[in-house]
Amino acid sequence: MILIDGKKIAAELREELKKEVSSLKTKYNKIPGLSVILIGDLTPSQIYVKNKEKFANEVGLRSEVIKYPDSVKEKVILDKISELNSNDSVSGILVQLPLPKHINKQKIIEAIAPSKDVDGFHPMNVGNLSSGYQSSIPCTPLGCYLLIKKIEPNLSGKKAVIVGRSNLNGKPMTQLLLKENCTVTITHSRTKNLKAECLEADIIVAAVGIPELVKGDWVKKDTIVIDVGINKTDKGIVGDVAFDEVSKNAKALTPVPGGVGPMTIACLLKNTIDCFKRSQI
Numbered sequence: 001m002i003l004i005d006g007k008k009i010a011a012e013l014r015e016e017l018k019k020e021v022s023s024l025k026t027k028y029n030k031i032p033g034l035s036v037i038l039i040g041d042l043t044p045s046q047i048y049v050k051n052k053e054k055f056a057n058e059v060g061l062r063s064e065v066i067k068y069p070d071s072v073k074e075k076v077i078l079d080k081i082s083e084l085n086s087n088d089s090v091s092g093i094l095v096q097l098p099l100p101k102h103i104n105k106q107k108i109i110e111a112i113a114p115s116k117d118v119d120g121f122h123p124m125n126v127g128n129l130s131s132g133y134q135s136s137i138p139c140t141p142l143g144c145y146l147l148i149k150k151i152e153p154n155l156s157g158k159k160a161v162i163v164g165r166s167n168l169n170g171k172p173m174t175q176l177l178l179k180e181n182c183t184v185t186i187t188h189s190r191t192k193n194l195k196a197e198c199l200e201a202d203i204i205v206a207a208v209g210i211p212e213l214v215k216g217d218w219v220k221k222d223t224i225v226i227d228v229g230i231n232k233t234d235k236g237i238v239g240d241v242a243f244d245e246v247s248k249n250a251k252a253l254t255p256v257p258g259g260v261g262p263m264t265i266a267c268l269l270k271n272t273i274d275c276f277k278r279s280q281i
């Protein structure tokens, strides 16, 4: 079984991005910039943002974190986004989710200029991705896609089963694999026989949020299994895949932690650079 080392693959990607930033600097005499808006003091959000900033600096991006208290008014955030939208030195804007209840997530997402939407959540980017046009692609599914391609460069005709249909993970993952000519089944909480669906798969991507949902006997030999889940349990952080059981069958499997997680941040940096490049055309 191949243990898909997301930490190592993400470090390699960051190294490539660092070189790219350096050559963009030479070519345009400026560097891509990422602006992150962080509202409130939720610990996981603070950790994510700190890591995003650390790795953005590592690859040579200009990065800033704009912090607001939980009580900030929605209008203040919308005004800040509008200011960042028209600032040429800002290539990418990210508003860290989740947001406090009084702030309308959809309104915030739609306020970000699609050309600077590094999360790929703006409806225009969602539509472009599903139409097969150029778009920002949500970072986690993009990271999963790159990991799958490392194991199997030619995905044409493969049967992929996506477990979970969230806008963040399952749906964009489906679009990415469809574009690679996979036959994709998207499953969710009302799917009748999830085990039977998974047993058909050459590729399984599990993005559910249920600890170790995907069992060893749900996976046929030679399946590539990507575990997006991050679940806090008594035995520590586990994924949506029963790692020990599934590793006996799968062709390749991501660990949790150290699989998809590191790729998510690397892909955010990639998206920022891609937004910058598109803005220079």
Ligand code: NAP
Residues within 6 Å of the ligand: 140, 163, 164, 165, 166, 167, 168, 169, 170, 187, 188, 189, 190, 191, 194, 207, 208, 209, 210, 228, 229, 230, 231, 260, 261, 264
């Ligand atoms: P989400 O928005 O809560 O969506 C979960 C999906 O799983 C829903 O579509 C739901 O179906 C489906 N589901 C629930 N129970 C199911 C079951 N018994 N069988 C099949 N499907 C079921 O979750 P998310 O935001 O996509 O996140 C999923 C997991 O990924 C979480 O553990 C999260 O922490 C993790 N995550 C990791 C990263 C990373 O960088 N590694 C990034 C983002 C998220 P319905 O639509 O029918 O409700």
